[in-house]
């Protein structure tokens with residue numbers, strides 16, 4: 249139930265996946281708004297702080313996911329996937345796993361190198377120290393660019409990844425999406441119709 | 455701050471002599487010497503600082519432009535008064551981004567409220583060279599009663615200097631942005647020199 253099986257994802261993987269996905273989309277949106285939209289400086293300041301707190305949450309969960317991914321065996325790819333699709337999805341998932349760690353780390357580097365030296369007060373509960381990096385305008389600019397670049401690359405890759413999942417669900421009508429939604433995954437991509445009906449109700453309840 | 459002990463003493467005595475019998479310090483300048491109207495001039499400074507969570511530098515700065523004056527009542531020091539105006543547009547901090555933030559609608563809203571003013575309503579002597587000044591502080595269109603501690607630091611026939619310290623809570627003025635990362639309490643540390651009008 250909690251753990252992955254040979255054919256399906258367990259609750260730990262599923263909850264981590266969707267929580268991280270949600271956080272990443274929210275963080276890209278908040279990052280974009282606070283950086284590139286004209287908003288009043290007071291709410292902007294607050295948004296920055298929320299962005300950092302949720303960003304650290306994303307970092308913690310992404311590290312957890314990567315660890316989980318290393319210690320837990322992963323279900324084998326659905327038999328309906330051709331070798332190229334397996335390789336592509338494998339590379340995409342590995343890259344997304346790394347990016348989900350690299351993006352917040354780069355964000356942490358921005359906060360740490362900024363000459364503004366604004367403490368990261370995690371949800372107003374606990375100060376998270378800055379990384380031991382020298383503060384300078386040049387360093388802050390550098391990490392800002394890295395953080396932004398990685399964040400938007402992550403968004404693009406996640407969009408492709410999500411589009412692929414939707415393609416599998418609606419066009420190929422296989423179990424790629426549903427097994428990440430926690431259906432009792434069918435052991436093969438065959439017999440899709442029966443499984444599909446059951447899975448649709450699962451999706452409908454979400 | 456290095457104040458020449460001598461002049462500070464003289465000034466101290468001068469203020470003290472309101473209560474002392476005049477005969478006790480026949481040599482010292484009488485209060486009537488200090489009495490008068492003064493205009494705030496250089497080398498005055500108005501500095502402020504705000505602590506931050508977990509220690510560290512916090513926010514510190516000063517106002518480059520301000521004006522004001524005070525009047526020392528020769529007959530009754532408690533009837534003295536002070537008023538000053540500072541211009542938040544002139545705020546100086548360790549970097550431009552902080553200055554812009556302080557001027558912005560998040561803090562002083564300098565575009566809509568060009569000045570911060572203080573007008574004393576009462577002066578109470580607390581020691582030979584100290585007093586408490588209470589008055590109305592107006593910032594961002596809100597006026598509240600605030601209190602500052604004044605210490606006499608220097609005095610001669612033409613000018614008189616004080617340090618003025620106070621802790622002002624910023625939230626009542628609608629300036630609570632950044633709390634609790636940055637303290638709600640702003641420490642003011644002013645060194646004010648007045649020259650006789």
Ligand code: HEM
Pocket residue numbers: 271272275276277278279280283284299300301302303304306307348351352353354355356357358359368392395396399400
């Ligand atoms: C997965 C996690 C994160 C994502 C997806 C993300 C995304 C973004 C995005 C899209 C921007 C706007 C970039 C731009 O348009 O220029 C941004 C800015 C920023 N992020 Fe993040 N972020 C994450 C985590 C973090 C963390 C953990 C921190 C700090 C502890 C952080 C601090 C910042 C800062 C300070 C900026 C503004 C850069 C500047 O103003 O110079 N971010 N983020």
Ligand code: HEM
Pocket residue numbers: 261265268269270272273317325337340341342344345348406409410411413414424425426427428
């Ligand atoms: C709405 C957006 C998303 C959808 C619809 C989606 C869908 C899926 C699906 C269906 C799978 C299972 C693939 C399989 O069976 O092998 C999967 C796996 C995965 N997804 Fe997403 N995903 C989304 C967002 C993201 C985001 C933003 C990330 C990035 C950090 C991400 C990272 C991963 C990873 C690393 C895996 C591999 C399994 C794991 O270790 O968790 N996904 N995703």
